[in-house]
Amino acid sequence: MIRITREADYGILLMTNLTRAEGQPRSAAALARQSHLPLPMVSKILKTLARASLLTSQRGVQGGYSLARPPVEISAADIIGALEGPLAITECSGESHDGCSRQDECEVSGHWPRINRAIHAALQSISLAEMSRPDAPRPLRFHSPSRTEIAGIVDRAV
Amino acid sequence: MIRITREADYGILLMTNLTRAEGQPRSAAALARQSHLPLPMVSKILKTLARASLLTSQRGVQGGYSLARPPVEISAADIIGALEGPLAITECSGESHDGCSRQDECEVSGHWPRINRAIHAALQSISLAEMSRPDAPRPLRFHSPSRTEIAGIVDRAV
DNA sequence: CATAAATAGAACTAATCTAGTACTGATTAG
């Protein structure tokens, strides 16, 4: 349906593992072992997350990475955004709308920002703290909400 | 942040143009002209949308495509889903989770379905009818909602 | 009923993007 890269996927996994480390720094190598992911990949991802200020890094012998903020203050949107760049859901819905040759008829200004906001709100509503609890943290609802019901809900979020 | 393909992008544009056609069928060529998109691409997309039962097609001389349902009953999720296949936000969050070698530690069963549901709900809440109105259909809110506020809102939708 | 206008479907190609690797440099505890 909608794709995020594997980097972001791994990134979330690594962040949840770091959450469980409870503040003590973990080296890239340790996290790679724990996550069964190739070390170079893990290194690359952690570096990116550190540059985005989601992680703090400590160099040297006993160094490693740790969360820069408490896990309730880090959202899925933060992590995914850091790893996929700030680019938007589709090209010309990003910042530079200038080069768009079909500005008049594509109506980007209409629907894409709306969709973007909705997705962003959805991702921002999910915290790392929640994601680190694998067990269902709240009861599932067994009647799927009607579309209009959801519309009303997300409506307010957009 | 999160990407959808250009096909889906074009697809939404074409669907909004069809919405404005008010029930009368439009040929692929006419839509291509109106949207300033290459005809073969437009053809391909319309065919896919028709196969997904979002459009009905009429062959022959005065033929063309028209919406299969009223635009309030078609969501962004329908269109994007039809054009990108039913595949999920990341590989092993889809149906075949069997081959996943890191089933134990990846905790996919925890966070990805949650994120998927949130995004799907967001996309399902946006109807083609809304998207076809380029002018802001509802007043913008000028204070961005706090994270917890959004969390509570989307929470109920997931 | 012949023809032109249209959709149906599959196959193919080039360009772009992703995933993953490799290498070199900088920092720091012991």
Next chain:
DNA sequence: CTAATCAGTACTAGATTAGTTCTATTTATG
């Protein structure tokens, strides 16, 4: 001083996307 560790950049192979091309089928209309 040295080994462990992060920082940054550049590169490659494979996968995916974007777009085209070609052939077949349907059907309104003169």
